[in-house]
Amino acid sequence: MKSFVNYQQVVAEEINFTLGSDRHGKPQINMFVGADAKEVGIVSPACVTNWPRVNGDGNYGTMWGPTDIQKAKFTLDLTDAPINSNNNQAFEYFATLMSLIDDRLLDFVQANQLKILGRKNLSRDEIKMLQIRTVRPKYDTATGALAGHSVQMSATKFAWDGCGGKFARTINVCDHNGVVVQNGVVQPGDVVAATMFANQVYSGVGGDKFGIHWSFEDVSVVCQRSRLAAKTAVPCFQCTEYDFAMPYTEPTQCCTPDYEAQFSEPIAVN
Numbered sequence: 001m002k003s004f005v006n007y008q009q010v011v012a013e014e015i016n017f018t019l020g021s022d023r024h025g026k027p028q029i030n031m032f033v034g035a036d037a038k039e040v041g042i043v044s045p046a047c048v049t050n051w052p053r054v055n056g057d058g059n060y061g062t063m064w065g066p067t068d069i070q071k072a073k074f075t076l077d078l079t080d081a082p083i084n085s086n087n088n089q090a091f092e093y094f095a096t097l098m099s100l101i102d103d104r105l106l107d108f109v110q111a112n113q114l115k116i117l118g119r120k121n122l123s124r125d126e127i128k129m130l131q132i133r134t135v136r137p138k139y140d141t142a143t144g145a146l147a148g149h150s151v152q153m154s155a156t157k158f159a160w161d162g163c164g165g166k167f168a169r170t171i172n173v174c175d176h177n178g179v180v181v182q183n184g185v186v187q188p189g190d191v192v193a194a195t196m197f198a199n200q201v202y203s204g205v206g207g208d209k210f211g212i213h214w215s216f217e218d219v220s221v222v223c224q225r226s227r228l229a230a231k232t233a234v235p236c237f238q239c240t241e242y243d244f245a246m247p248y249t250e251p252t253q254c255c256t257p258d259y260e261a262q263f264s265e266p267i268a269v270n
Contacts, residue, residue, distance in 0.1 A: 015031065029116065044094065046088075048189065049078060055185050084229040098151065102212070110124050117130070195216060195217045198214060
């Protein structure tokens with residue numbers, strides 16, 4: 001059973017990597033934390049999620065998902081979007097932690113680049129260009145300007161049962177106290193935290209690309225989007241004055257009750 005530690009208690013310097021080989025003899029990077037080589041499990045901060053797929057069949061049948069349900073995945077993103085109009089400072093601390101972990105992987109790959117990448121004499125900056133970082137930038141589709149950052153996680157819907165088959169699993173959706181909500185749903189715009197873990201360190205993707213695949217097991221809905229504070233003012237409208245401006249009042253009925261009543265009677269059809 002995995003053990004998850006609050007992100008504020010994680011020490012990046014205690015996370016280490018070793019080089020082994022898979023069943024095909026290819027290099028395999030192992031990732032662990034502490035002297036007893038535990039799995040890296042983290043309880044993330046509460047962040048706004050924009051593209052959650054943690055219910056039902058996950059991303060199966062979606063625009064970017066697979067057409068084979070056996071390849072379906074649950075996905076979750078954690079973003080640095082403001083919460084109740086305030087910057088999410090917890091994400092900034094979290095992003096720094098993830099960057100430090102990525103840097104430790106970067107240093108390890110540089111030291112073992114011949115075995116992992118089949119290259120030698122590459123500088124740290126050259127290898128960093130091959131790394132897929134955990135915290136990824138988001139860009140505005142209209143202007144191309146930087147619009148924020150996010151951390152992407154995924155978990156396969158079907159897991160090995162240890163007997164040669166697979167079973168369909170679900171993601172536990174909890175309230176802010178960690179109590180599992182039956183048939184709970186995570187929707188875009190909700191503020192959520194997750195139990196995330198390092199599923200594997202991959203290499204050779206798209207040629208020489210490498211990085212950490214973060215997965216997740218449980219999602220805590222800290223605050224639903226519908227219950228976040230509503231906007232109470234739009235300051236940019238305060239910059240202009242109008243001679244004819246008047247306070248807003250509730251609209252009144254344009255028709256008298258007697259006038260409306262004549263249209264409520266059924267119409268006789270000959």
